[in-house]
Amino acid sequence: GAVVSQHPSWVICKSGTSVKIECRSLDFQATTMFWYRQFPKQSLMLMATSNEGSKATYEQGVEKDKFLINHASLTLSTLTVTSAHPEDSSFYICSAAGGKNIQYFGAGTRLSVL
Amino acid sequence: QKEVEQNSGPLSVPEGAIASLNCTYSDRGSQSFFWYRQYSGKSPELIMFIYSNGDKEDGRFTAQLNKASQYVSLLIRDSQPSDSATYLCAVNIGGNAGNMLTFGGGTRLMVKP
Numbered sequence: 001g002a003v004v005s006q007h008p009s010w011v012i013c014k015s016g017t018s019v020k021i022e023c024r025s026l027d028f029q030a031t032t033m034f035w036y037r038q039f040p041k042q043s044l045m046l047m048a049t050s051n052e053g054s055k056a057t058y059e060q061g062v063e064k065d066k067f068l069i070n071h072a073s074l075t076l077s078t079l080t081v082t083s084a085h086p087e088d089s090s091f092y093i094c095s096a097a098g099g100k101n102i103q104y105f106g107a108g109t110r111l112s113v114l
Numbered sequence: 115q116k117e118v119e120q121n122s123g124p125l126s127v128p129e130g131a132i133a134s135l136n137c138t139y140s141d142r143g144s145q146s147f148f149w150y151r152q153y154s155g156k157s158p159e160l161i162m163f164i165y166s167n168g169d170k171e172d173g174r175f176t177a178q179l180n181k182a183s184q185y186v187s188l189l190i191r192d193s194q195p196s197d198s199a200t201y202l203c204a205v206n207i208g209g210n211a212g213n214m215l216t217f218g219g220g221t222r223l224m225v226k227p
Contacts, residue, residue, distance in 0.1 A: 006157075032213045043219045044158070044202070049212075093157045097213035100163075101146045101206040108157040 002028045004096045006106025013084055014114055021079045021109045023094030030096035033077035034103060035069060038091045050077050084113045117141060118205050120218035128226055133190040135221050137203030140184070146206040147179055147186045148215065153199045161201075162188070193225045 003026040013019050023033060035047045048069050050056040056069035068080040077096075081088055089112050095103040117140045127133045135149075146165055150158035164170045164177040164186065176189040186205075190197055200222045204215040 034214070044217050046214075049214060091155075101208075101213045101215070102148070102160065102163060103204075103213065103215055104160060105150075105157045 002026075002096070002098070002102075002104045004030075004094065004104045004106040006094050006109060008109055009107055010110045010112075012112045012114065015085050016083055019081045019084055019111060021081075021092055021094070021111075023077045023079070023096065023106050025075045025096040025098070025104075028096075028098045029074040030077075030098055031074070032097045033071055034095045034097070035067070035077075035079050036093045036095070038093060038108075040091075044093070047079075081111065084111070086113045089113045117216045118203055118218040120201075120203050120221045122219055123222040124224045125221055126224045126226060127193050129193060129195060131193050131225075133193045133197065133223055133225070135188040135190075135201050135203075135223065136185060137187065137218050138185045139203075139205045139216075141205070141207045141216075142181075142184065143207055143209070144181075144184075144205045145208040147177070148204040148206075149175075149177060149186075149188045150202040150204060151199045152202055152220065158202055190223075193223075195225050195227050198223055198225045 005024045036044045047062045048056045048058045050071040058064045071077040093108040094106045097103045148163045149161045152158045162177045170177045174191045178187045200220040202220045203218040
């Protein structure tokens with residue numbers, strides 16, 4: 001299957017700081033990248049969909065000014081959690097899709113905000 | 115009514131048995147169907163996808179799709195303890211949805227030695 005690289009895998013930060021998470025498709029060009037959040041023992045929750053070169057589409061209830069998404073190329077998307085607070089602590093997972101509507105997931109980033 | 119429904123489980127099967135995981139979906143126009151496996155604390159991993167009615171086999175895994183009844187299932191033969199995980203069913207409705215998937219809540223499978 002296709003490989004999606006996500007970094008960092010784990011980050012601990014102080015409240016009020018910003019954290020950037022990178023998602024790269026290593027062996028294919030991703031027309032669309034997705035960002036999910038997952039709290040313990042809960043389902044995946046889609047946060048936003050991003051297409052290369054255009055603004056991300058955010059799901060209802062997700063603050064676009066707090067979760068900044070940049071999709072600068074067909075292989076790279078970034079999610080920046082701005083002014084992070086303890087309630088933002090979660091498991092953030094990206095996925096990338098090329099053809100055939102198949103999404104391949106990155107390994108995820110566990111964010112802990114102190 | 116949720117768009118993609120799965121029994122949350124846990125589904126417990128003995129080692130070596132067949133595990134049967136089921137998923138129903140509400141949008142009759144859905145075109146692509148996926149099964150992902152998610153171990154605790156890890157991200158989802160694609161196991162299989164199926165587009166056409168019938169069965170699709172890959173090793174110990176068989177995906178079954180019945181569009182008329184709007185269900186898709188995953189059979190795991192010769193279940194192993196390492197198969198213990200949460201299995202996510204995902205559906206793509208096509209059209210304007212692009213590559214977006216709608217996920218079910220997942221079924222937790224426990225394979226007991």
